[in-house]
Amino acid sequence: MTITTENGASLSVRYFAWMREHTGTDLETIALPDSVINVGDLVPHLSAMSDGHALALKNMKAVRVAVNRTYGDLDTPVTAGDEVAFFPPVTGG
Template identity: 45%
Template sequence: MKVLYFAWLRDRVGTGEETVDPPPEVRTVGDLMAWLTSRSDRHARAFSDPAIVRCAVDQDFADVNAPLDGAAEVAFFPPVTGG
């Protein structure tokens, strides 16, 4: 699965993109965030406040309970405002 990071998440993780192979127990976006947090201090810093992290699964906005069944891409980004 490809994981994309945008804005300050990219800066904290140290990359804009990585390919990961999470274990079978990682079934939701929230599970993925927790698993990524355990990978490194940089990941832990990026997800230190998961309430302010937004995500998309295969380019559709999703929440932490969204399933990852067959997902090819998960993107994480800060809240977006428009005007």
């Protein structure tokens, strides 16, 4: 799904593992609302997109965040063009 605002401010959002399964997508481009200045602001906006998004993002304590492929948290700023990734705690090795 691609939505852009009139000024074209958009954000890429990625999901992995069970979050990808719940949201039904691994990558979506969303319009960046003016009110969103950090990851914490973005979460309720994404949760409103579908029941699956709401389920995936229900417990942010069980979720890790990366902005532009560097670990962040709910206070990490987001701006137009950023890539925000949500995923469960990692289980490699």
